[in-house]
Amino acid sequence: MITTMAGTVKVYEEVLKEIKNYIHNNHLSPGDKLPSERELAEELTAGRSSVREALRAMELLGLIETRRGEGTFLRSYRPFHTVELLSTFILQESTTKKDLLVSKKIIEKEATKLAFSKFEQEHITQLESILNQEVDAQQRHYLFFMSIFGHAENYLLQKIWQLMEEFSNAIGVNLYDNGFYYRLLQVLKNREYSKIESVFANY
Amino acid sequence: MITTMAGTVKVYEEVLKEIKNYIHNNHLSPGDKLPSERELAEELTAGRSSVREALRAMELLGLIETRRGEGTFLRSYRPFHTVELLSTFILQESTTKKDLLVSKKIIEKEATKLAFSKFEQEHITQLESILNQEVDAQQRHYLFFMSIFGHAENYLLQKIWQLMEEFSNAIGVNLYDNGFYYRLLQVLKNREYSKIESVFANY
DNA sequence: CAGCTTCACTGGTCTGACCACTCGCTACTA
DNA sequence: TAGTAGCGAGTGGTCAGACCAGTGAAGCTG
Numbered sequence: 001m002i003t004t005m006a007g008t009v010k011v012y013e014e015v016l017k018e019i020k021n022y023i024h025n026n027h028l029s030p031g032d033k034l035p036s037e038r039e040l041a042e043e044l045t046a047g048r049s050s051v052r053e054a055l056r057a058m059e060l061l062g063l064i065e066t067r068r069g070e071g072t073f074l075r076s077y078r079p080f081h082t083v084e085l086l087s088t089f090i091l092q093e094s095t096t097k098k099d100l101l102v103s104k105k106i107i108e109k110e111a112t113k114l115a116f117s118k119f120e121q122e123h124i125t126q127l128e129s130i131l132n133q134e135v136d137a138q139q140r141h142y143l144f145f146m147s148i149f150g151h152a153e154n155y156l157l158q159k160i161w162q163l164m165e166e167f168s169n170a171i172g173v174n175l176y177d178n179g180f181y182y183r184l185l186q187v188l189k190n191r192e193y194s195k196i197e198s199v200f201a202n203y
Numbered sequence: 204m205i206t207t208m209a210g211t212v213k214v215y216e217e218v219l220k221e222i223k224n225y226i227h228n229n230h231l232s233p234g235d236k237l238p239s240e241r242e243l244a245e246e247l248t249a250g251r252s253s254v255r256e257a258l259r260a261m262e263l264l265g266l267i268e269t270r271r272g273e274g275t276f277l278r279s280y281r282p283f284h285t286v287e288l289l290s291t292f293i294l295q296e297s298t299t300k301k302d303l304l305v306s307k308k309i310i311e312k313e314a315t316k317l318a319f320s321k322f323e324q325e326h327i328t329q330l331e332s333i334l335n336q337e338v339d340a341q342q343r344h345y346l347f348f349m350s351i352f353g354h355a356e357n358y359l360l361q362k363i364w365q366l367m368e369e370f371s372n373a374i375g376v377n378l379y380d381n382g383f384y385y386r387l388l389q390v391l392k393n394r395e396y397s398k399i400e401s402v403f404a405n406y
Numbered sequence: 407c408a409g410c411t412t413c414a415c416t417g418g419t420c421t422g423a424c425c426a427c428t429c430g431c432t433a434c435t436a
Numbered sequence: 437t438a439g440t441a442g443c444g445a446g447t448g449g450t451c452a453g454a455c456c457a458g459t460g461a462a463g464c465t466g
Binding site for chain 2: 418419420421426427428429
């Protein structure tokens with residue numbers, strides 16, 4: 001007699017589904033409050049810990065926000081948190097340093113291109129002042145591209161880049177020399193979009 | 204005196220980080236076994252429930268697999284069921300969606316460029332046969348670029364792309380039309396590296 | 407009325423107790 | 437001896453209950 005009972009559905013998965021239904025049936029929107037953990041547990045005839053497991057998973061996915069003393073709130077979903085978390089695992093999996101550096105450079109290059117049309121004189125000045133700051137190379141690189149991301153208007157790409165930046169700092173690689181930043185700045189000043197590729201291509 | 208203690212990190216988040224470290228430090232690969240919940244709890248000086256919250260969240264993300272009576276195992280990342288869950292929650296914020304699509308396109312474009320030098324006739328043929336398959340647009344897009352990633356030799360970028368692809372499928376957007384693939388194929392056939400940008404630029 | 411205290415409620419965490427299941431070892435049987 | 441039934445340790449699944457730590461509003465105090 002082989003039963004193995006692989007078909008048993010875990011309570012927390014069931015709870016998850018119920019919460020989903022609850023949100024749907026009550027037409028909840030981001031910012032709206034969910035029932036308290038204790039209420040949910042009683043309502044769904046489940047233990048509070050099971051409810052919490054479901055809620056914690058949802059929180060990690062960025063679907064809800066919990067505030068101690070206040071409650072649990074639906075939140076507008078942004079894949080960033082998830083992508084960020086998963087990227088962490090994926091990054092740890094991929095042992096190849098080269099993959100990381102190549103990918104990071106691609107993002108930096110494309111972010112520059114995204115930001116290009118929005119660049120004005122004051123932004124150029126801002127970038128210049130960053131380069132003149134008395135900070136170490138890592139810090140300067142970070143500030144320089146964060147400023148660029150400020151105009152690229154792609155939060156997702158920025159998050160991924162920040163993560164990659166952290167990892168490459170941990171690895172301790174310095175991809176660019178001083179000349180790079182000034183060459184890139186020059187290209188931006190002269191508004192030569194087509195030359196952005198070539199500035200990066202040399203590294 | 205305002206403290207509010209918003210800086211308190213939740214235990215389960217800490218546990219998550221520790222598990223991540225454990226995996227990394229012990230060079231665990233998919234299929235390897237993690238310590239039991241009770242061991243982890245004792246090791247990290249946390250309650251078993253907190254450990255479980257972290258593990259459940261990881262399980263929902265598809266990072267681990269748990270087998271009752273056996274243990275918890277690391278698993279090669281497969282976002283499938285996660286994405287299905289997320290898709291029902293996703294509130295299609297235009298900016299978020301746009302970020303995702305723009306980022307995905309960038310990666311697809313750059314992957315194509317990375318793969319360019321390695322393309323040979325047989326690869327072109329492979330891409331053509333994918334386009335001729337009787338599958339839906341999503342599936343075809345996936346296969347097409349997975350084939351390209353096969354030559355791009357950047358596993359990290361590929362992983363990130365797969366993740367984005369899952370998300371955009373969940374959102375249900377179809378960025379490219381049929382002509383796109385053939386135009387791209389044509390460019391690859393003629394070995395016109397510089398035209399890759401423009402093929403993507405029109406979408 | 408302003409300011410403070412109290413208290414009910416909410417999430418955060420831990421503990422201990424069972425249950426259901428897996429697997430290996432033991433002891434019994436053929 | 438060989439094979440097998442079953443016991444027991446270990447593991448995840450779940451629950452109940454306890455206590456802590458914030459929040460906010462009602463109610464008290466001056």
